[in-house]
Amino acid sequence: MTAASRSSAERFDKIRDALLATEEGRWFYAALLARLQSQDTDRLLAAIAEAKDAILERSEDTRGQIFHAELAEMARTIQRARVEISQIRMDDAPPSRIIAATEELDAIVTATERATSDILSASERIQAAADKLRKAGAQAELCDEIDAQSTEIMMACSFQDITGQRTTKVVNLLRYLEQRVNSMLAVWGQTKGAGASDLARADFNPLDTRPDAHLMTGPAREGEGVSQDQVDRMLGGGAEEMAEEVAPPASGAGEPEPKARSQVPAAPAPAEPAAPEAPAEGEALNQDDIANLFAA
Amino acid sequence: MKVLVVDDYSTMRRIIRNLLGQIGYTDVEEADNGDSAFEKLKAEPFGLVISDWNMEPVSGYELLQRVRADDTLKSTPFIMVTAESKTENVIAAKKAGVDNYIVKPFNAATLEAKINSVLPGKAA
Known part of the structure; x- marks a missing residue:
């Protein structure tokens, strides 16, 4: 502290002390402080x-x-998308490929349905044969086993229903995408070809209006959904309460329990045919070529 | 006793019909959706309905609701056989009055057990 500032401080203290010595002085000092603080x-x-x-x-x-x-x-992204979409040639447009994909999937469903039907017919014929054998006096246990295994084959055919439903889900999704792509093409000035027009007219409503549409999602993927045991518990009472505690089934839960394996001794394996001359990779074979391969 | 099997997949109807035959139910009728099933139910008496869920234009769930809302049909035993295996599906079906619920894929023993559980005098 300098001498001048010390002197100033001392003078301030003297005046303050003088003010605080009287009642009027104390009031003035307090009022001054309040005003300065404000x-x-x-x-x-x-x-x-x-x-x-x-x-x-x-x-x-x-x-x-x-x-x-x-x-x-x-704006830049929209512009880029617009340019890219406008450059799409209708022949190569996604809708035509989507149509092809949906047709392929439909073909898969049809083919599996036909194959399943054939397998079912064969199973029914085996069961009929087992029945005839039983009536002819064949070993009853053996006939029962043939019958049981035919039933197993039949039950395994239920895959066709489940895969069919899954495929339908994919087809619906593809059709929905077709519509969206067509809408974009229409908005951004792409001239529609015949295929696109057909698609635009397609009677497809991705929003199912049935009252239980929100519940219809088809087969659950592995790890989702509930098992048969959990369904039984839910129907046994307290479904709503159980809804909170139900955990996704463990892998394999809910699958049918396999029946006892066949006691029938396995037939000896047929002798391996001589290896035919392998056709060149990618070479197309006609029915005669195939017959020759099997005859060799 | 006459059984009505409702499924849009002919394969599944055939499988269920065959299984029913094996456990003694040979009088089986088929329908491919809830609408045609309801017509059959109104036309003649059935002792049991085994129905899929996901069908067009009328689902098995809607069929169940129609059956339960109909004075002459409401007490008909109804089993849902479906791949719809989410908790909310089972709860919705139960609330709508389903007697039992089978998740696909299933086996013959499960089908027989569920049928026995819903038919009067057959429960274990």
Whole structure:
């Protein structure tokens, strides 16, 4: 502290002490302090407000810049998509490929249905044969085993129902995509070809209006859905309460228990035929070629 | 006793019909959706309905609701045989009045046990 400032402090203390020695002086001193504090507070608040305004102003600028940047990026992306879609030739357009894919899937369903029907017919004939054998006096246990295994084959054929439902889900999704792609092509000026027009007319409603549509999702994937045991417990009572505790079934849960394996001794394996001359890779074979391969 | 098997897949109807035959139910009628099934149910008496869920244009769930809402049919035993195996499906079916519920794929023993559980005098 310098001599001047020390002298100033001493003079201040003397005057303050003199003021505090009288009642009037103490009132004046208190009032002066209050006024000075109020002015300081006002100045401080004003400074804070100024700082806040400055910060907000800068923040608004930043937000605005981000918003503009996002809009600009969106505009660029839309423009790029528009250009790419406008360059699609109708022959190569996704809809035509989607049509092909859905037709392939339909063909798979038809083929598996036919194959399943053949397997079922064969199983029924085996069961009929087992019945004839039983009536002819053949060993009853053996006939029962043939019958049981035929039933197993039949039950395994139920896969066709499940795969059919899954395939239908995929086909519906593809058709929905067709519609969306067609809509985009229409919006962005792509001239529609015949295929696209047909698609636009397709009577497909991705929003099923049936009252239980929200419940119809088809077969659950592995790890989803509930097992037969869990269904039994739910139907046994307290379904709603159980809904909370039901965990996805463990892998393999709910699958039918395999029946006892056949006691029939396995037939000796047929002798391996001599290996035919292998056709060249990619070579097309006619029915005669195939017959020759099997005859060799 | 006459049994009505309702499924849009002919394969599945055939499998169930065959299994029913093996356990002694040979009088079996078939329908490929809830609408035609309801017509058959109204036309003649059935002792049991075994129905799939997911069918067009009328699902097995809607068929169940129609059956339970019909004074002459409401007490007909009804088993749902379906791949719809989510908890909410089972709860919805139970609330709608299903007697039992079989998840596909299933086996003959399960089908027989569920049929026995819903038929009067057959429960274990």
